[in-house]
Amino acid sequence: MTTIAFCAAAGTAAAQCTDDRLTVKGDFGQARFQVSVADTPQERSQGLMNVADMPLMQGMLFAYDNEQPVAFWMHNTLIPLDMLFADETGTITHIHDNAIPMDRTPIPGGDEVKFVLEINGGLAARLGIAEGDAFQHPIIGNLAVFSCG
Structure with missing residues (x-):
């Protein structure tokens, strides 16, 4: 069985503000992920396609210039993914869990998605991340629900 380590420090937002780290904070505590950022059309269209495996606490952060309707698909994506859709403040507005590898069915995230x-x-689900939780990353900036501390 794999053990998942995460920071459950309720009163501290000791997250480090670096481009390769993202912190999710909610009632469950905090979880930190090492991330790659996809903030250009080319990077967003490539995403995690053709990635055979991903370490447990890693991910990819997609960032858009403005809030907008967003839908993803799993074409050429080899691993199941959770997609956490968030508004401009980093507040999670929708979670799609266990997207099916190689599936071309659109996965809508909502009308006002920025991240x-x-x-x-x-x-x-294993970490307890839920809609209404929030994440912090330098790209969110001063609109974020919580600061990097």
């Missing part, structure tokens, strides 16, 4: 965090399938 999407993709992590290993089933991990959001």
Whole structure:
């Protein structure tokens, strides 16, 4: 059985503000992920396609210039993913869990999405991450629900 380590420090937002780290905070505590950022059309269209496996606490953060309707699909994606859709403040507005590898069915995230965090399938539920939780990353900036501390 794999043990998942995460920071459950309720009163501290001791997250480090670096481009390769993202912190999710909610009633469950905090979880930190090492992330790659996809903030250009080319990077977003490639995403995690053709990735054979991803370490447990890693993911990809998709960032858009403005809030907008967003839908993903799993074409050429080899691993199941959880997709955490968030607004401009980093507040998670929708979670799609365990997206099916290679499936071309559109996965809508909502009408006002600015950020999407993709992590290993089933991990959001295992950690207790829920809609209404929030994440912090330098790209969110001063609109974020919580600061990097």
